[in-house]
Amino acid sequence: MADELSKHFLELTHIESFYGKIQALQGVNLYVDKGEIVTLIGSNGAGKSTTLKSISGQVTPKTGSILFDGKDITKNPTHVNAHLGIAQVPEGRRIFPRLSVRENLQIGAFAERSKSIIAERMERVFGYFPRLKERLEQKGGTMSGGEQQMLAIGRALMMKPKLLMLDEPSMGLAPIIVEQIFDIIKEMNKEGMTILLVEQNAFQALQLADRGYVIQTGNIVLEGPCSELLTNQQVREAYLA
Amino acid sequence: MLQQIIQTLPQVLVDGLTLGFIYAVVAIGYTMVYGILELINFAHGDIFMTGSFVGAGMLFFLLSIGFMSSVPSLILFIIIILVAAIVTGVLGVGIERVAYRPLRRKNAPKLIALITSIGISFILEDAVRFIAELKTGNYILTAPPMFQHRFVLNVHSVFPFFNNATFQSSFLVVSIVTIIMLISLDIFVNRTKWGMAMRAVAQDRETASLMSINVNRVISVTFFIGSALGGATGVLFLIQYGTIDPYIGFILGIKAFTAAVLGGIGNIRGAMFGGILLGVLEMFAAANLSIITNNAMDSGYKDVFAFIILILVLIFKPEGLFGKAAVEKV
Numbered sequence: 001m002a003d004e005l006s007k008h009f010l011e012l013t014h015i016e017s018f019y020g021k022i023q024a025l026q027g028v029n030l031y032v033d034k035g036e037i038v039t040l041i042g043s044n045g046a047g048k049s050t051t052l053k054s055i056s057g058q059v060t061p062k063t064g065s066i067l068f069d070g071k072d073i074t075k076n077p078t079h080v081n082a083h084l085g086i087a088q089v090p091e092g093r094r095i096f097p098r099l100s101v102r103e104n105l106q107i108g109a110f111a112e113r114s115k116s117i118i119a120e121r122m123e124r125v126f127g128y129f130p131r132l133k134e135r136l137e138q139k140g141g142t143m144s145g146g147e148q149q150m151l152a153i154g155r156a157l158m159m160k161p162k163l164l165m166l167d168e169p170s171m172g173l174a175p176i177i178v179e180q181i182f183d184i185i186k187e188m189n190k191e192g193m194t195i196l197l198v199e200q201n202a203f204q205a206l207q208l209a210d211r212g213y214v215i216q217t218g219n220i221v222l223e224g225p226c227s228e229l230l231t232n233q234q235v236r237e238a239y240l241a
Numbered sequence: 242m243l244q245q246i247i248q249t250l251p252q253v254l255v256d257g258l259t260l261g262f263i264y265a266v267v268a269i270g271y272t273m274v275y276g277i278l279e280l281i282n283f284a285h286g287d288i289f290m291t292g293s294f295v296g297a298g299m300l301f302f303l304l305s306i307g308f309m310s311s312v313p314s315l316i317l318f319i320i321i322i323l324v325a326a327i328v329t330g331v332l333g334v335g336i337e338r339v340a341y342r343p344l345r346r347k348n349a350p351k352l353i354a355l356i357t358s359i360g361i362s363f364i365l366e367d368a369v370r371f372i373a374e375l376k377t378g379n380y381i382l383t384a385p386p387m388f389q390h391r392f393v394l395n396v397h398s399v400f401p402f403f404n405n406a407t408f409q410s411s412f413l414v415v416s417i418v419t420i421i422m423l424i425s426l427d428i429f430v431n432r433t434k435w436g437m438a439m440r441a442v443a444q445d446r447e448t449a450s451l452m453s454i455n456v457n458r459v460i461s462v463t464f465f466i467g468s469a470l471g472g473a474t475g476v477l478f479l480i481q482y483g484t485i486d487p488y489i490g491f492i493l494g495i496k497a498f499t500a501a502v503l504g505g506i507g508n509i510r511g512a513m514f515g516g517i518l519l520g521v522l523e524m525f526a527a528a529n530l531s532i533i534t535n536n537a538m539d540s541g542y543k544d545v546f547a548f549i550i551l552i553l554v555l556i557f558k559p560e561g562l563f564g565k566a567a568v569e570k571v
Contacts, residue, residue, distance in 0.1 A: 058447060082453035094448040096441050107441050110434070111453040159453065 008067075009034045009194060010055070010163060015064035017054045024050040026218035027064065032163070037185070037195045039209035039226070041202040041239060047218040048198040049091055052165050055196075056088040057081045069162060083111050085162030089169060091198075093152040097141025101132055104140045104151055108158030118158070125154040128184050146177035153184070164188070165196045170204065182208055202239035206230050214239070242532055244402070249528050251396045251406035254521065256528075259412050259481060261520020262419035266474040267497035268504070268512035269426060270467035276443040276507035277463050279351060283358040284336060285471055286494015287365035288329050290487060292472025293479045294369050296325040297382050300479075304385060314387050318414065322476045326469040333468025334461050336361055342457065362491070370487040381486045384479050388414050415477045422470055423513050429466070430509055439463055443507070496523075496544075499551050505564025515562065523547045 008031035017025040025047050032038045042048050053059040055066060057078035066074045073081055096104055105125060109118045126133040129150040135143065140151060149169055156164055166185070170178040182204060189195055199205035206212055206226040214222040214235060222235065229235050267289050274282045299321040340361055344354050370380045388411035396403045430436040441449040442459045450456050478493075479485055500519040504511025526546035530538045538545075554562065 056451060058450070077455075078447075078450035079453045079455045082451055088451050090448055090451065094445055096444045096448070098444055099437070099440060103437055103440075106434075107437055107449075107452050107454075110438060155452070 008032065009069060010196070011067045012051070012055070013065045013067075015051070015054055015061045015066065017050050017059045017061045019050075019059070024059075024218055025054065025061070028054075028215070028218070028220055030213055030220060030223075032194060032196050034194055035189075035192060036211065037189050037197060037209040039197045039199055039205040039212045040215055041199055041205055041212060042215035043239075044200065046215045048200075048215055049167055050218075051215065052088055052167050052196070052198055055081075055165065056086055058088075082159065085159070086165065087156035087159045087161030087163070088165045089152045089156045089167060091167040091171065093145075093148045095140035095143070095148045095151055095155075097139065099140055100137050101140060101143070101151060102136040104155050105132070105158050108155035109160075111159070121158050121160060125157050128157070128188070129154050145172050146174070146181075149173060149177070149181060153181070157188075161193075163194050163196065165198070167198045168200060169197070170199060170201045178204065202235070203230075206235075245532050246529050247402055248404045251394060251403050253524050253528050255394065255406045255408045255412060257521030257524035258517065259408075259415050259520070260524060261517035262415055263474055263478055263481075263493070263516075264497045264500045264520050265513045265516025266419050266422055266470050266477075267493065268500040268516040269423075269509055270471040271494075271498045272501040272504070272506055272509055272512040273439075273463050273467045275501070276509075277439065277446075277460060278341070278345075278354075280341065280354050280358065281498065283355070283494065284361035284365060285467065286490035286497065287362045287369075288333055288468045288490070289471040289475045289478070289493065289497075290485070290490030291332060291365055291369055292325045292329040292475025293485045293489065294373060294382070294475070294487070295328045295472065296321045296476035296479050297384050297485060298376075299324050300384055300387075318387060318476075318480065322418070322473050325476045326473040329472025329475070330465040330469030332472075333464040337461060337464040342460075362494075366487045366490070373487065381484065383484045386483065387411065387480050409481075411481045415481050418477060419474070422473065426466070426470065426509065427513075435459070435462060496547070499548065502561055503551055503554055505561030508561070508563045511561060511563030519547055519551075522550055 010032040012028055012030045015025050015028040016023065028047070028051055030040070030051070040048050040051060050059055054061050057073070057076050057080070060075055064074070065072060068084060068086065071084065073084065096107065099107065105122055106118065109121060112118055131147060132151060132154055135147065140148065143151065153166070153169070169181050169185070173181070178201070185195060185197065186208060197205055197209060206229055209226050211224065212226045212229045213220050214229070222229065222232065267286065270285045270288070271282065274280055274285070300317070303317060303320070340357050341354055344357065373380045373382060388409060390410040392408055392410070394406040394408065397405045430439060438449065438454050438459050439462070441452065442454065442456055446456055478489070496519060497516060500515035501512045502515070503519060504513070504515030523543050523546070526543035527540040530540055530542055530546060
């Protein structure tokens with residue numbers, strides 16, 4: 001049934017999510033098509049992270065539905081969604097501090113049994129982030145913020161996801177590092193990765209993505225191609241000023 | 242005085258290691274569960290006790306069907322320790338499922354889980370007591386002797402300032418089995434995929450689930466391993482000390498927990514080291530307190546001595562000897 005309903009790769013219909021009694025999402029509608037980069041921008045506390053967490057299953061929506069790749073995943077636990085191919089690079093990177101870089105990468109491929117496939121994926125990650133290869137035995141917690149962000153993205157790639165969701169990858173990083181990371185996101189997308197990017201750094205996110213959504217106090221207030229959003233008066237005043 | 246103390250050192254070491262190995266394995270059960278759930282599972286000492294009763298029950302059963310006469314006691318021992326480990330492992334998983342998981346799902350405060358574990362502890366004590374009394378008429382059991390062959394460790398002839406130490410073959414069994422358990426656990430945690438998942442869940446449960454790790458399953462595995470090790474150690478206690486009752490898990494559990502804190506709670510190698518250290522210190526105190534205090538205190542005060550050491554260590558190193566989790570735990 002779900003197959004007929006969803007025209008899109010990922011589709012959220014009227015999602016309402018709560019933290020205890022506090023309502024964080026008030027009926028979010030959003031979709032992502034295969035091969036797109038879609039960005040979700042908004043200010044602090046607007047519901048960006050909650051939207052990602054609702055998709056990955058870290059927050060279970062109270063109402064609404066989430067369809068992914070033809071399946072209803074609304075009430076799935078997180079590990080099941082990860083297994084289906086949804087990778088989330090969490091806000092603040094959340095590297096396992098006392099696992100080595102190698103282990104942090106290996107754990108990304110937890111669901112994969114074949115050692116040769118894991119080794120192959122690791123090589124791919126090193127292709128994007130050569131610096132990780134030099135630090136394999138170092139503990140994750142001892143790396144710099146930029147390196148940790150690379151590791152967090154690398155760890156997500158180890159899952160060989162169908163959808164990569166990034167939660168504020170630019171947070172706390174020097175502009176030059178942010179640029180590097182955005183370049184790599186672009187590159188991954190060119191190689192076919194579908195990406196949902198959450199950012200406070202609206203200008204850069206809108207330049208990178210195909211389409212964008214603007215979220216405000218749990219509601220999507222604007223959506224459209226990024227070229228339009230970049231010239232939209234409201235967006236310019238609120239986020240690009 | 243010093244000479245007296247030195248003379249008894251070999252015996253102190255033998256007795257202290259026996260006790261310390263037992264503390265070490267039980268301490269691991271506390272530290273593993275704490276590492277993953279930040280829960281002090283007070284029922285763990287009683288899992289240990291249950292293991293010793295399951296072992297005793299198996300032993301009496303196998304003897305009653307005439308099993309012992311035809312089989313060497315080593316085989317018998319391996320059978321009962323495996324059965325006890327599996328039974329207590331399953332029991333631990335069951336307790337987690339029935340008592341702790343529902344609390345976790347509802348995000349209950351940690352204090353509630355702690356109180357629950359104390360409740361489980363009483364339930365286990367009374368259940369074991371009830372069954373033991375029903376079957377034997379007495380809740381204090383004395384196991385038929387096993388591995389009682391005595392050896393003399395002839396250190397005196399090599400180092401004249403030492404006295405000889407004696408030990409039973411059960412000491413060898415306890416040492417070998419605990420060392421096997423400690424090493425296999427260390428390999429499991431540090432070298433296998435599931436061990437890595439366990440460490441990841443301990444460090445960041447939310448993020449671990451993003452890596453397709455079924456966190457509840459990892460928690461079950463943790464409870465199985467910790468409880469099975471604890472139950473197996475109960476059997477070791479049985480063959481080493483002979484007599485058991487349903488309350489042996491309480492004080493031993495407290496001490497094993499102390500050992501875990503001494504080594505740095507959440508740190509598995511720390512728990513191993515803390516357990517062995519505590520066992521040796523306790524036996525040292527038992528042998529020498531009356532000498533040191535000029536008969537003001539006898540060996541009955543050995544526990545005070547052990548806890549004073551703990552308090553001293555924690556004053557100067559609150560995170561325990563090997564602990565470092567406090568800062569990094571986000």
